[in-house]
Amino acid sequence: MKPAAFDYVAPTSVEEAVAALSGAGGDAKVLAGGQSLVPLMNLRLAKPAVVVDINRVAGLDGVTVRSGFLSVGALVRHADLAAHPDVAGWPLLRDALELIGHPAIRNRGTVGGSIAHADPAAELPGVLRVLGGSVVAAGPNGSREIAADDLFLGYLTTALEAEEILTEVRFPALPAGAGSAFVEFARRHGDFALVGAAVVVALREGGQVGEARLCLIGVGPGPVAVDMGGLQGKPATEATWAAGGELAAAACDPDSDLHAPAEYRRQLASVMTARALALAAPRASEPRR
């Protein structure tokens, strides 16, 4: 299928891009990697009057370690970020990037596009939420920072305004000594995950769980953060990881769809969480006495 007719603009600065969005009266779409927008337009599920192609906008392709977080420009491609030397310090992000689609998707798809698109089964929104990250958005009134907890509002919906462009994604570093893991289940290699679990675990002196964080994907309208306070003080054992899985299953409320019934997704949430905790804990280092 072919998309409906649209006007195409290719600004070279953030200000021009914001002006183009503002001038379209809410009927414009930003084009980044096009891996999600173009199929939606071809299927006529999206029919924007104006497409604002930001690929020529300068200054959106940097990767920089800042105080406590990795700053990733919105236009950085998944594959380029995965290959970037600084990502070694962000192992959860590195693990998640390898799970996104196929090499062709990762070569074109952008970090900003994945966050702005907010697919409930996308990996990067889950990573951003479990790390307590944020994004920077530029609009007609300047720039603002939006915390991940306030960003994801529902299915394919974020707190970004129609005339705003996401310019930067900020991934905080793991707490000192913490371990992390991203585990997911997809029916075929390269498919969107049915369910995935992004986990961060810090251990106390003596090996008990100090802090555990979990964000699930594929079980709700967006990335689902789960309160794992119930694991605090428990020993780092298989029984504790299984208990974490039960917390995850109880906290999520997936829908049934053509890919999987709700109960299957809930069971996957439990199993993916237990596996992720078991992987993350040995990666954590106990505090020194």
Ligand SMILES: Cc1cc2nc3c(=O)[nH]c(=O)nc-3n(C[C@H](O)[C@H](O)[C@H](O)COP(=O)(O)OP(=O)(O)OC[C@H]3O[C@@H](n4cnc5c(N)ncnc54)[C@H](O)[C@@H]3O)c2cc1C
């Ligand atoms: C076959 C296939 C398999 C895939 N598998 C996965 C997968 O397993 N995991 C996964 O996470 N993703 C997957 N994807 C999606 C892929 O990661 C996309 O790259 C991503 O969802 C969107 O990024 P993009 O740069 O292509 O954005 P685009 O398609 O260009 O845009 C997507 C949406 O975000 C908006 N947008 C983009 N950038 C900005 C910005 N800077 N500011 C404001 N709005 C913006 C657009 O207006 C549009 O609404 C898959 C895609 C395909 C086609």
